[in-house]
Amino acid sequence: MxxxxxxxxxxxxxxxxxxxxxxxxxxxxxxxxxxxxxxxTKVLAVDAAKHQVVLEGAEGQQVHVQLxxxxxxxxxLRVGDQVxxxxxxxxxxxxxxxxxxxLPGTVERSGELRNAPGxxxxxxxxxxQIQVQLKITKIDLKNNQVTLENPQGKSKTLDVQKPxxxxxxxxxxxxxxxxxxxxxxxxxxSQHES
Numbered sequence: 030m031x032x033x034x035x036x037x038x039x040x041x042x043x044x045x046x047x048x049x050x051x052x053x054x055x056x057x058x059x060x061x062x063x064x065x066x067x068x069x070t071k072v073l074a075v076d077a078a079k080h081q082v083v084l085e086g087a088e089g090q091q092v093h094v095q096l097x098x099x100x101x102x103x104x105x106l107r108v109g110d111q112v113x114x115x116x117x118x119x120x121x122x123x124x125x126x127x128x129x130x131x132l133p134g135t136v137e138r139s140g141e142l143r144n145a146p147g148x149x150x151x152x153x154x155x156x157x158q159i160q161v162q163l164k165i166t167k168i169d170l171k172n173n174q175v176t177l178e179n180p181q182g183k184s185k186t187l188d189v190q191k192p193x194x195x196x197x198x199x200x201x202x203x204x205x206x207x208x209x210x211x212x213x214x215x216x217x218x219s220q221h222e223s
Contacts, residue, residue: 077103109222
């Protein structure tokens with residue numbers, strides 16, 4: 030699997046999990062958003078032994094980055110190299126209509142894919158995905174509010190602003206779950222100075 034394919038696959042799976050009725054007929058999609066940001070910068074200094082890199086900031090300032098020992102191939106990174114950092118964030122939410130599902134919970138997954146040893150340009154991808162199940166504890170149709178309980182037992186009341194979702198509030202039931210999946214994918218590539 031190519032490195033950039035991991036980012037696309039994870040983001041696509043997150044969005045599809047919120048928008049597909051095929052997975053489970055009882056799941057009703059509520060929302061799905063994807064944001065992407067990228068920055069290209071120049072390497073100002075590299076200390077491969079200490080896993081430290083200094084990058085050029087947006088206005089020429091030095092940005093010191095301490096990497097973990099999982100950062101490989103740093104010896105191949107040189108002053109003047111271009112480093113491109115891409116971040117994709119997605120949030121998908123759906124209503125789980127199975128009232129007897131149980132208490133709220135959290136599941137976290139993460140992974141990484143690095144360029145192979147010996148690759149001339151260091152880089153790789155990593156992802157982190159958190160799925161939180163929130164329990165509906167109160168529905169206030171008059172004020173268009175829903176109160177949700179998180180896995181720690183704390184409640185928060187949300188004001189429902191969008192008319193299309195306000196119209197669906199009457200179909201909700203106390204005890205149903207709202208499942209929210211947060212996914213962050215980080216992709217780092219480098220290219221030697223020409």
